[in-house]
Amino acid sequence: MKNSILATEQPSKYDNLERMGTRELLVGINQEDQAVPLIVEKAIPIIQRFVDSTVSRMEKGGRLFYIGAGTSGRLGVLDASECPPTYGVSDDWVIGLIAGGDIALRKAVENAEDDAEQAWKDLKQYNINAMDTLLGIAASGTTPYVIGGLKNARKNGIVTGCIVCNDDSPLAEQADFPIELVVGPEFVTGSTRMKAGTAQKLVLNMISTTVMIKLGRVKGNKMVDMQLSNTKLTKRGVKMLVEELMIDEQRAKRLLAKHKSVRKIIELYRKE
Structure with a gap:
């Protein structure tokens, strides 16, 4: 040294x-x-x-x-x-x-x-x-x-x-x-x-x-693969979906409750 x-x-x-x-x-x-x-x-x-x-x-x-x-x-x-x-x-x-x-x-x-x-x-x-x-x-x-x-x-x-x-x-x-x-x-x-x-x-x-x-774990500037392990993160996921897909909050909540993944919902929505 x-x-x-x-x-x-x-x-x-x-x-x-x-x-x-x-x-x-x-x-x-x-x-x-x-x-x-x-x-x-x-x-x-x-x-x-x-x-x-x-x-x-x-x-x-x-x-x-x-x-x-x-x-x-x-x-x-x-x-x-x-x-x-x-x-x-x-x-x-x-x-x-x-x-x-x-x-x-x-x-x-x-x-x-x-x-x-x-x-x-x-x-x-x-x-x-x-x-x-x-x-x-x-x-x-x-x-x-x-x-x-x-x-x-x-x-x-x-x-x-x-x-x-x-x-x-x-x-x-x-x-x-x-x-x-x-x-x-x-x-x-x-x-x-x-x-x-x-x-x-x-x-x-x-x-x-x-x-x-x-390694592809971010989309745009959002943590689309984050674990929805608490209320705060679930709300964040809903907000991401509202902004990304231009859907209302209630629909975003239903989709998130069903699929448990922001990325998966975005990919499915884009295919429709």
Whole structure:
């Protein structure tokens, strides 16, 4: 790595935080956050290449895996878990794994991220193979769990990418598509759940949304394959049908109750 001190571990530009007033704290955090989207923008070319590679493999039956520890792992699991209800896909299209297992989503699991072989063991439970794509997420770029996962994946012919917030990290060395988002020191020194986490979340949003659009899970600008799992989503489905087919709300409700799918109704209606 270029610097002996990681960018994510450098001292905050702010000090004596405990003496600041509430507004001063909020303004300082907000000012730091404003730089994040601009840093993400610079990474769009490598994100594009990663997405295109992922889509080409998923079109042939491959899957997208995320691995991470702590905040990074939680963000990956969150992004993966939102794909089925949003796009109506199977829960094995995008799979998020966190060091320490699902219990680590709520409570820190001691030393879980330090095992360089565990990620590969976790991935093998899903029969990961050369058709799949693996994205490692680690703000520091030094997490053994994530590095080990990517290293083993590459040995087995699996395409790899990563999201890191330091330059020239050990994790990036193991990635075919290293997405480096150097957001600099955090408002609270070393608290990478802040700017680093925000940057990772933005990129994950970009990746999964673009992948799903490219795989045909959006029509126009609407989530026509979403799971109608609650009242809010059912109302959204009715609204989509009213706007798309120019029918009244009552008819839209009847059609949705019968067919349970916005896409199916639109396709059937167009055939009439």
